[in-house]
Amino acid sequence: MATIAPLQPLVEVQGLNHYYGPPPGGHLVLEDVNLTLYQNEVVGLLGRSGSGKSTLLRSIAGLIRPRQGTVERVSSPDCLDPSVAMVFQTFALFPWLTVQENVELGLEALKVPAPERRARALAAIDLIGLDGFENAYPKELSGGMRQRVGLARALVVNPSLLLMDEPFSALDVLTGETLRTDLLDLWSEGRMPIKSILIVTHNIEEAVQMCDRILVFSSNPGRVVAEITVDIPRPRDRLDPPFRALVDEIYAQMTAKQAPQGPAKDGLFPGTGISMVLPHVSTNSLAGLIEEVDGTPFNGSASMAELADSLQLEVDDLFPIAETLQLLRFAELRGAELVLTRAARRYAEADVDARKAMFAQALVAYVPLAQHIRRILDERASHTAPARRFRDELEDHMSEDFASETLKTVTNWGRYAEIFTYHEDDDQFSLEDPQ
Numbered sequence: 205m206a207t208i209a210p211l212q213p214l215v216e217v218q219g220l221n222h223y224y225g226p227p228p229g230g231h232l233v234l235e236d237v238n239l240t241l242y243q244n245e246v247v248g249l250l251g252r253s254g255s256g257k258s259t260l261l262r263s264i265a266g267l268i269r270p271r272q273g274t275v276e277r278v279s280s281p282d283c284l285d286p287s288v289a290m291v292f293q294t295f296a297l298f299p300w301l302t303v304q305e306n307v308e309l310g311l312e313a314l315k316v317p318a319p320e321r322r323a324r325a326l327a328a329i330d331l332i333g334l335d336g337f338e339n340a341y342p343k344e345l346s347g348g349m350r351q352r353v354g355l356a357r358a359l360v361v362n363p364s365l366l367l368m369d370e371p372f373s374a375l376d377v378l379t380g381e382t383l384r385t386d387l388l389d390l391w392s393e394g395r396m397p398i399k400s401i402l403i404v405t406h407n408i409e410e411a412v413q414m415c416d417r418i419l420v421f422s423s424n425p426g427r428v429v430a431e432i433t434v435d436i437p438r439p440r441d442r443l444d445p446p447f448r449a450l451v452d453e454i455y456a457q458m459t460a461k462q463a464p465q466g467p468a469k470d471g472l473f474p475g476t477g478i479s480m481v482l483p484h485v486s487t488n489s490l491a492g493l494i495e496e497v498d499g500t501p502f503n504g505s506a507s508m509a510e511l512a513d514s515l516q517l518e519v520d521d522l523f524p525i526a527e528t529l530q531l532l533r534f535a536e537l538r539g540a541e542l543v544l545t546r547a548a549r550r551y552a553e554a555d556v557d558a559r560k561a562m563f564a565q566a567l568v569a570y571v572p573l574a575q576h577i578r579r580i581l582d583e584r585a586s587h588t589a590p591a592r593r594f595r596d597e598l599e600d601h602m603s604e605d606f607a608s609e610t611l612k613t614v615t616n617w618g619r620y621a622e623i624f625t626y627h628e629d630d631d632q633f634s635l636e637d638p639q
Contacts, residue, residue: 213278214286214365214400215241215264220273222259231603233259234270235425241365243280246391246401248415250408250454253520256426257404261367264402265290277365286399289363293370295350297342303329303353304338310361328360329353331395333386348379355387359396366396368403372410377516388414392438406519408454408509412447413440420457430457448509455508455540458519459526478573478594479601482613483524487563487620491551493525494534497544498552505543532566564621573598573614577633578623587635591615591626594633 217239224231234256241247249257262268263275265288277286289310297306307325316324329338332352342350351371358366372380390396405411411418412434420430432454436446496515497506506514512522526542529535534548544552551562567574573594580589591611598607615633618624624633 211242212280213240214243214280215239215402216274216276216278217260217264218274218276220260220263220270220275222256222263222268222270222272232425235427237273237426237428239419239428241400241402243399245416246403246414248411248418249402249404249421250406250411250418251421251426251458252406252423252523254426255421255423257406257421258369260426261290261369261402261404264288264365265367286364287361288365288367289358289361289398290367290369291351291354291358291371293374295342295347295354295374297350297353299342302339302341303334303345303356306342306353307356307360310357314361324360325356328356331359331390332356346379347375348383351375351383355383359398362397364399366398366401368401370404370406373405373407373518384410384414388438408451408458408512408519409442412436412450412454413442418454420454432457451509452507452540459508459523459537459540478576478597480572480610481602481606482571482573482610483528484609484613485524485528487617489525490529490532490534491559493529494544494548494552497535497542498549504549505541508540508542511542532563532570534566560621563617564623567617567621568623571614571617573610574618574621574623577614577618581624581633581635589633591631591633 217237220234220237221232222234224233237256237260239260249260251257259268263270266275267290277288279286298309301309304322304325307328308321311321311324326338329335332355334349334352334356337345337349342353345353351374354371372384375383391398391401401414403411403414415434418432418434419428420432421427422429432450434450436444436450440447442448493511493515496502496511498504502510508522508526511517511526512519515522526535526537529542529544529548530537534545534551536543536545547562547566551559554562568578569575577589577594580593581587595607595611598610601607602610615626619626624635626633
């Protein structure tokens with residue numbers, strides 16, 4: 205009976221915490237993150253922007269020193285000195301250098317002799333499909349070709365671990381799909397020198413397409429809330445039922461409300477009362493999603509995955525809209541399904557004035573900050589109040605940036621609903637616009 209060789213760890217992360225700004229007043233980005241990355245696997249870090257995925261990646265790369273915890277690269281008989289290379293979201297190429305010169309940079313920093321640098325760079329350029337463009341400058345290349353240069357620059361130093369920070373998000377859909385497929389082919393065929401790949405993404409389908417394991421992160425602070433093994437043979441077809449089922453499962457994981465783990469000052473809807481942080485979502489986006497789900501083929505109920513495909517939205521765009529509709533009682537999130545309420549379906553059929561009235565009613569009923577501003581304005585004889593007063597109140601519960609975004613959001617919603625107005629010149633709210 206054959207024995208299965210034990211998995212060889214490549215990187216171990218233990219108890220990692222990281223703040224931006226001085227603790228305890230600083231912003232906690234990562235909290236108690238533990239991760240073991242093994243050889244011969246592709247692992248995805250999946251979550252919204254602000255969940256600390258890139259901070260974790262940079263900590264593993266040695267670009268950031270975490271405030272607490274350890275990051276250890278583990279030696280093994282076939283990998284005595286684990287090394288890393290990184291591919292960034294932005295191409296980060298030097299515009300005055302040719303493709304070959306950009307690829308050689310890392311080798312030059314390692315003091316590799318010029319003849320060897322040239323040979324290894326040309327081999328890497330050929331491997332990623334840019335043979336013939338060695339003397340081209342970045343301005344002559346498309347976005348996909350520039351990202352291939354970034355990949356070649358990472359591979360040429362023969363790293364044990366390839367770190368990728370949203371490497372396809374700056375590309376159009378077709379280019380990103382082509383580069384993703386080519387990278388998976390190189391990995392599956394064993395043509396790259398690397399032992400493992402760790403990739404940051406907020407695209408659920410991309411994570412399922414590429415990864416053997418997916419770590420799902422919550423936000424503010426970033427924690428690993430789920431670990432999902434992808435037991436789907438490669439190559440993977442996005443239309444296969446197991447693929448779609450796993451995508452739906454991950455959407456359900458990411459939309460599920462996480463139990464609070466101690467006091468939190470920042471995040472999406474983390475508090476009650478006016479400490480509820482509001483995302484920057486426009487009323488047009490809210491109306492657009494209601495109309496999309498109300499219409500054919502959804503007829504009032506749609507899976508989040510179908511909506512993402514239909515509207516070409518990433519989770520960072522879709523989730524805040526869906527959760528705001530839930531906050532306003534225009535929708536319910538049932539696992540990975542977005543279901544419109546009766547009020548939302550009436551809203552979809554209403555004219556502009558009726559929509560404004562329905563939105564105003566929901567805003568005052570379900571958004572405590574909007575209700576608070578309106579009550580203060582009603583109580584004052586002048587029916588005015590300085591915006592600074594509300595910013596100060598918000599900053600007692602959340603960071604300055606979240607307070608600013610929250611007040612800006614509620615200002616736009618309140619103006620649309622005509623429950624109050626705001627005057628930028630004197631930074632003041634009032635019930636009526638004197639103009």
